[in-house]
Amino acid sequence: MNSDAQFYVGLAMWSQVVAAVLFIGVLVWLWVRYIQPAILAAQERANKQIAEAERHRDEAKATLDLLKNQVNGARHDAEAIRERADAQAQREYTAAVAEAKEAGERALAGAGGELQRARAAAREQLRGEMLDRALARARGEASRRVDAATNARLVDRFLGSLES
Numbered sequence: 001m002n003s004d005a006q007f008y009v010g011l012a013m014w015s016q017v018v019a020a021v022l023f024i025g026v027l028v029w030l031w032v033r034y035i036q037p038a039i040l041a042a043q044e045r046a047n048k049q050i051a052e053a054e055r056h057r058d059e060a061k062a063t064l065d066l067l068k069n070q071v072n073g074a075r076h077d078a079e080a081i082r083e084r085a086d087a088q089a090q091r092e093y094t095a096a097v098a099e100a101k102e103a104g105e106r107a108l109a110g111a112g113g114e115l116q117r118a119r120a121a122a123r124e125q126l127r128g129e130m131l132d133r134a135l136a137r138a139r140g141e142a143s144r145r146v147d148a149a150t151n152a153r154l155v156d157r158f159l160g161s162l163e164s
Helices: 002-145 148-163
Strands: none
Touching: none
């Protein structure tokens, strides 16, 4: 009986071993058939997502660098425009001041000439008025001093000077 019991114990043990081997075989088959492809597919999807995220990150960095360069270029352009505008404003200011100065000098010279002409005209007018007054006074004095006989003698003398 001992040998029958041993046989059953051996059979039970070998049935356990065969069952374990079959179970492991089924697990390996399930692993190879379903689980490993699912894990590899998931890993591949995750790798693709990571690669896509890295590509987006690199594109974003490149875009950011490009935008920074454009901003720096725009700042530089704005500074250059401001400098040109300042220089142009300074040139226009200098030109306007010079033009105003020239116009003022021309106006001053014109006013000086006009003043001299006005003085000359005033002198001529004063001279004319003085001559008119002097002549009127001389006529009055002459008519008071010269009588008919003196007038005849002066006329004869004048006519004599004309004939000679």
